[in-house]
Amino acid sequence: MEITVTADGRLTWPGGDFRCVLGRGGVKADKREGDGGTPVGAWPLRRALWRADRLERPSTALPASPIAPDDGWCDEPADPAYNRPVRTPYPASHEALWREDGVYDVIVVLGHNDDPVVPGLGSAVFLHVARPDREPTAGCVALPLPDLLRLLEDCGPDTVLRVVEPTP
Incomplete structure (x- = not known):
């Protein structure tokens, strides 16, 4: 299955159509660390993560595992664990996946970079x-x-999220 995301903030797939939010830097064909851009390309959905203390396991055919309080994701390009999950505390720059604001209550890891x-x-x-x-x-x-939970119901290991460039 393919999910299409357009630069004007539409996410569509055979089962529906939702408004979505993109990066503050817009859609970028030449994504770089820290530019705030959502990268153009076709990205496989690798797995789902969720806060089991707040939600039940999402209904999805994707591999899924709960987020732990010490889960993080390295965002330091010079670190050997760059763009990989890490355990916190971690010495290099990283994002905490266990957040209070609810933004990472459900995460789908995309196969970008x-x-x-x-x-x-x-x-x-x-x-x-x-x-x-x-x-x-x-x-x-x-x-x-x-909307994210509804989309996940239709996702499996062969699902791809395609971010397309704006049409001129």
Whole structure:
């Protein structure tokens, strides 16, 4: 299955169509670490993560595992664990996956810059929960929790999320 995300903030797949939130830097064909851009390309959905203290396991055919309080994701290009999960405390720059704001209550890890990892080309690009005010992300794709849970029902190991460039 393919999920399509357009630069104007639409996410569509054979089962539906939702408004989504993108990176503060817009859609980027040349994604770089820290630019706030949502990368153009086709990204496999690797797995789902969720806060088991807040939600039941999402209904999905994706591999899924609960987030632990010490889970993080390295975003330091010079670190050997760049764009990989880490355990906190971690000495290099990283994102905490256990957050109080609910944004990472459900995370879908996208296969962006992971096979192979290239330092500086972007890290921690996820599909995750949108903030209630729909504030732009740091480069991820975000949906309100009910929409994200609905989408996950249709996702499996062969699902790809395609972010397309704006049409001129």
